[in-house]
Amino acid sequence: MSENKKEIQEGHEAVTFAEFLENTPPSSLTEINDLVEATYYQSGGISGYTLAKPEIQLHCPNDSCNGTRFFRCTTRNSISVSEDFSFEYISYICSNCRQTEKTFSLAFKRQGGEGIGSCYKFGERPLYGPPTPSKLIKLIGPDRDTFLKGRRCENQGLGIGAFVYYRRVVENQKNRILDEIIKVSEKISAPAESISALKEAKGETQFSKALSSVKDSLPQALLINGHNPLTLLHSALSEGLHNQTDEYCLEVASSVRVILGELSERLGQALKDEAELNHALSRLLQENSANKASKGTQ
Structure with a gap:
């Protein structure tokens, strides 16, 4: 773990977590402005921070979709986020066809208590990039x-x-x-x-x-x-x-x-x-023939 952490280098402009998942290629560490969400005790105090799970928009190749669709996170357990890097897989599924899945391999940590954090994308499956027609x-x-x-x-x-x-x-x-x-x-x-x-x-x-x-x-x-x-x-x-x-x-x-x-x-x-x-020519020719036949029988 420590060797992986050393390889991660800071230096990207802050984006939303959804934008990061949708548009950032693998091997990229980026500052995220809404990476974490606070959890609270009943008394109102902050009990911890968990990874946000935003809706994202991706291309779905399924025949019933074949276009950009909303994907929702299917990783149901709450993922704690600390000030040290954690390593997790999170999965998404197309909200329309409920068949196409997307999985991300991530490392992330929070920075303070305002939702800001850093996230590194090791990879994703299916692979990153615009769909092949x-x-x-x-x-x-x-x-x-x-x-x-x-x-x-x-x-x-x-x-x-x-x-x-x-x-x-x-x-x-x-x-x-x-x-x-x-x-x-x-x-x-x-x-x-x-x-x-x-x-x-x-x-x-x-x-x-x-x-x-x-x-x-x-x-x-x-x-x-x-x-x-x-x-x-x-x-x-x-x-x-x-x-x-x-x-x-x-x-x-x-x-x-x-x-x-x-x-x-x-x-x-x-x-x-x-x-x-x-097809259009065939239809018009058939219609023309039918009209002529109709006139001939009158």
């Missing part, structure tokens, strides 16, 4: 676990590790990504030469050549602010790691993740839009 997980398919390893590296500030994992995912799933782009291209009747180029790129074994060969073949619906996402990924991932800092690799890795996520969303939206359009 379900469409992105579907797009990368078999490399889900590799991608999540990269996500963990990114959350922990390990830029080179995140870069290597993300590059492996894109290289391994090149054909899967191209298949989804071809599917959209065929749905929206893209030019035949563009579809042909995309199919030929699947047969290219060299990752760099495959992506560069289709730089002008993507449908407008998949462009990100006018830019081809495959070109952006190729530019980022073709750079070597030699002589690059971990901070630089972290920035590039984060950008690769964001572009992949946006591409997966645009692929899904393009297919959805096309499906809705086909």
Whole structure:
């Protein structure tokens, strides 16, 4: 315990306990302005201090939620807080679906009697960080676990590790990504030469050549602010790691993740839009046919 206490360093601006749990990454010691709550004797004197258990708002991935929801603490016992560090796990559950859980590993101590204290987050489960979109997980398919390893590296500030994992995912799933782009291209009747180029790129074994060969073949619906996402990924991932800092690799890795996520969303939206359009056309054509048939029988 004493060695862990020595590793904890002060130095963060005070926030609420809810903000700390929601937004502060692991390995962070932060001053909390409402960490503890006083307990009282019947006579009115303070009998001690316990850890506050605020409601927090987190993303819930459950199908019935799939968005930000309130989470409430399920750790029922009162946790005493002293002026020395205590080490505890506290758990939360989604108030909506009552299925998604979140557990935090914390060290905390109070500072005086005004609710103020310090809290250190060792980790949390599920892991800290914004949720990975379900469409992105579907797009990368078999490399889900590799991608999540990269996500963990990114959350922990390990830029080179995140870069290597993300590059492996894109290289391994090149054909899967191209298949989804071809599917959209065929749905929206893209030019035949563009579809042909995309199919030929699947047969290219060299990752760099495959992506560069289709730089002008993507449908407008998949462009990100006018830019081809495959070109952006190729530019980022073709750079070597030699002589690059971990901070630089972290920035590039984060950008690769964001572009992949946006591409997966645009692929899904393009297919959805096309499906809705086909449904609307079908309904109107059926209605038109029914009207003509009705007039013909009069």
